Amino acid sequence: PYPVWRRMRDEKPLYYNERYDFFALSRYEDVSPALTDWQTYRSGKGSVLEIIKANIEIPPGVILFEDPPRHDIHRSLLARVFTPKKMMALEPKVREFTTRCLDPLVEGGEFDFVRHLGAQMPMRTIGFLLGIPESDQEAIRDRLDESMKLEDSKDRDIYEDGLLDGSIFADYIDWRTKHPSDDLMTELLTAEFQDETGTVRRLTHEEILTYVMLLAGAGNETTTRLIGWTGKLLAEHPDQRRQLAADRSLIPNAIEEILRYEAPSPIQARYVARDVELYGQMVPEGSVMTLLNASANRDDRHFASGETFDIRRKIDRHLTFGYGIHFCLGAALARLEGRVALDEVLKRWTDWEIDWANAKMAHTSTTRGWERLPTRVS
Ligand code: HEM
Incomplete structure (x- = not known):
């Protein structure tokens, strides 16, 4: 989509798609303020085009799909439990999960950035954080992935299929209620907060289910x-890969550049809550506006040579984790995971090539990236 997005930035900075009836902003200078203007660009009907169009009721606690004041109540409760400090303390665990993915492969020579690492380690990490037993993690991840598949989303009830409903975790939450531990789930179960009516209370089981689904x-x-793009981009830029292998202190900036260059969540959709005029054109209240954060990330008007991948670039705030009140709650964790994954890969292999004949893109409505990325390593 990047060549199209570039044309949009240059020729139609406010684009209207007649067929599917939505608008799009693609320039950094437009996307960034729109992300912070939650009064105009609202998330309460969903922040995915298909969900806004489906006009479904969203259960409380899916903060991604909420506006203030409800958003703020749930966000601050989640943020209390889900602190950057706690994320940072996970580093040894993230390293352990990464090592467990990579060590069995060292002798074999066949390695898939996504199947062997990207699809495993984040699941183990979030599972560990929530205290979900490893034996259940894979089933839960597969079910979640299934619920986000694009192909058949038109014919399905999103609730029934579990995109917004956390019932697959219900047994586990019941069990944890009876057996408290020191994990995040127990903290959620016992945290007190003031709800919309002013009552101080604990979360209901239903709300916790929603939170867990949201986080997972x-x-x-x-x-x-992110891990897939790391493998792909560094395969295509051998010089930069070798620089990294020689100086691993460049890794954090390299991860930022990978995030900027290939945003895994490239489009945030919003419901337009009042008439707005942009580039001389009226966007009526009730429209859907898509904010192309991935396009903004490569906008030459903001990033010099935005289409060039450069791990040494100084990055002036990319929009990959969004911006404003919905800024990604897991950004610190995602960065940590990306950093550790790349560090551990580079400790084992400094050269790799993608087996393109067998690589495959993933198709979901919210993310962009690889499902299979078989790699020859040395
Ligand atoms: C929100 C991207 C990893 C939890 C967001 C948003 C983006 C995003 C773009 C804002 C959406 C909007 O404005 O509508 C990403 C990317 C990730 C990542 C690219 C990995 C590379 C994570 C992780 C977690 C997480 C690891 C938690 C474990 C959340 C939550 C929100 C959110 C709870 C909702 C925040 C709110 O609405 O207030 N993420 N995310 N994300 N993210 Fe992430």
């Missing part, structure tokens, strides 16, 4: 795609 849904696939 928002945190798994996106990070899987």
Whole structure:
């Protein structure tokens, strides 16, 4: 989509798609302020085009799909439990999960950035954080991935299929209620907060189910795609890969550049809550506006030579994790996972090539990236 997005930035910075009836903003200078203007560009009907169009009721607690004041109540509760400090403390675990993915492969020579690493380690990490037993993690991830598949989303009830409903975790939450531990789930079960009516209370089981679905849904696939893009981009830029192998202190900036260059979650959709005029054109209240954060990330008007991948670039705030009140709650964790994954790969192999004949893109409505990325390593 990048060549199309570039044309949109240059020729139609406000684009209207007649066939599917939505608008799009693609320039950094437009996307960035729109992400912070939640009064105009609302998430309460969903932040995915198909969900806004489907006009379904969203259960409380899916903060991605909420506006203030409800958003703020749930966001601050989640943020209390889900602190950057706690994420950072996970580094040894993230390293352990990564090592467990990679070590069995060292002798074999066949390695898939996505299947062997990207689809495994984030799932183990979020599973560990929530205290979900490893034996259940894979089934849960597959079910989540299935629920986000694009192909058949038109004919399905999103609730029934589990995109917004956390019933697959219900047994586990019941069990944890009876057996408290020191994990995040127990913290959620016991946290007190003031709800919309002013009552101080604990979360209901239903709300916790929603939170867990949200965290697992928002945190798994996106990070899987980040790890895939890491493999792909560094395969295509051998010089930069070798620089990294020689100086691993460049890794954090390289991960930022990978995030900028290939945003795993490239489009955020919003419901337009009042008439707005942009580039001389009226966007009526009730329209759907898509904010192309991936396009903004490559806008030459903001990033010098935006279409060039450069791990040494100084990055002036990419929009891959969004911006404003919905800024990704898991950004610190995602960065940590990306950094550790790349570090551990580079410790084992400094050269790799993608087996393109067998690589495959993933097709979901919210993320962009690889499903299979078989790699020859040395
Ligand atoms: C929100 C991207 C990883 C949890 C967001 C948003 C983006 C995003 C773009 C804002 C959406 C909007 O404005 O409508 C990503 C990417 C990731 C990643 C690219 C990985 C590379 C994670 C992880 C977690 C997580 C690991 C948690 C474990 C969340 C939550 C929100 C969110 C809870 C909703 C915040 C709110 O609405 O207030 N993410 N994310 N994300 N993300 Fe992430």
